[in-house]
Amino acid sequence: MADDSIRLHYTVPGDDFTRAGEASADLKSRMKKLGLPPGAIRKVSIALYEGEINLAIHAHGGDIDVEITDDEVRMVLSDQGPGIADISLAMSEGWSTAPDEVRSLGFGAGMGLPNMKKYSDEFDIQSAVGVGTTVTMAVKTA
Amino acid sequence: MTTGELAAACGFTHVTGDGDREIEGIFTGDLLSWAMGRAKEADAWFTVMGNVNTVAVAALADCACAVLCHGAQWDAAAVQKADMQGVELYTTELPEFEASYLAAVTLELAPPEP
Ligand SMILES: Nc1ncnc2c1ncn2[C@@H]1O[C@H](COP(=O)(O)OP(=O)(O)O)[C@@H](O)[C@H]1O
Numbered sequence: 529m530a531d532d533s534i535r536l537h538y539t540v541p542g543d544d545f546t547r548a549g550e551a552s553a554d555l556k557s558r559m560k561k562l563g564l565p566p567g568a569i570r571k572v573s574i575a576l577y578e579g580e581i582n583l584a585i586h587a588h589g590g591d592i593d594v595e596i597t598d599d600e601v602r603m604v605l606s607d608q609g610p611g612i613a614d615i616s617l618a619m620s621e622g623w624s625t626a627p628d629e630v631r632s633l634g635f636g637a638g639m640g641l642p643n644m645k646k647y648s649d650e651f652d653i654q655s656a657v658g659v660g661t662t663v664t665m666a667v668k669t670a
Numbered sequence: 671m672t673t674g675e676l677a678a679a680c681g682f683t684h685v686t687g688d689g690d691r692e693i694e695g696i697f698t699g700d701l702l703s704w705a706m707g708r709a710k711e712a713d714a715w716f717t718v719m720g721n722v723n724t725v726a727v728a729a730l731a732d733c734a735c736a737v738l739c740h741g742a743q744w745d746a747a748a749v750q751k752a753d754m755q756g757v758e759l760y761t762t763e764l765p766e767f768e769a770s771y772l773a774a775v776t777l778e779l780a781p782p783e784p
Pocket residue numbers: 582583585586587607609610611612618619623624625626635636637638639640641642661703
């Protein structure tokens with residue numbers, strides 16, 4: 529029932545990797561309180577954290593809209609960052625343009641988008657150079 | 671075996687947590703996205719990356735604990751976040767392989783298929 533759905537909004541600041549993770553931590557605790565299956569919670573947590581990190585590192589921040597319905601958690605991550613020229617290259621394991629500073633923190637392995645796809649039951653990415661990127665992920669909870 | 675029991679048996683130093691998480695396996699590696707992609711729930715995670723991001727990943731991926739190797743120290747922000755989120759942290763002087771190996775023997779994990 530659409531009426532019963534829960535909508536959440538998060539703003540991810542740019543270039544702050546310590547604050548990135550607040551949305552996924554918050555969503556995780558909400559899903560726990562709702563009694564959703566642990567497997568789905570784990571998938572959502574990891575997929576969203578990778579998304580948050582990408583917004584912070586690659587896009588100078590962005591927005592996350594979440595909708596929790598009867599049978600899924602749907603996350604839309606949108607930014608007005610530089611966009612991605614070659615999406616299939618960006619989706620391949622190990623490809624990364626992350627700067628050294630980010631790598632020294634343990635990020636930038638080029639596994640973020642592949643992880644997001646792996647942990648999502650539905651995954652879509654749209655991007656235009658100079659305009660921004662929108663990633664949509666849905667994880668089934670029933 | 672619980673995190674506390676493993677730590678006692680292996681001589682890992684306790685930093686945060688209650689020591690009561692059940693451990694089912696081991697993941698060793700420092701890159702956060704590899705851990706997120708490949709670590710399993712209830713793994714003990716061996717790493718040298720002692721910052722707040724490791725704690726965030728350990729929490730989101732439901733790791734049983736994170737053990738910082740090579741005598742490295744968790745930074746203050748990591749300890750604070752771990753306390754807040756109930757993530758169990760340990761340290762050891764051992765290098766990552768030795769610490770992981772010792773833990774695997776202690777947990778009586780079966781060797782992987784070649
Ligand atoms: N929101 C985004 N805006 C612009 N570029 C992005 C975005 N997300 C990902 N990218 C590009 O795709 C590459 C691969 O992303 P990812 O798989 O998450 O690996 P990593 O973040 O470790 O570099 C990034 O290095 C970056 O070039």
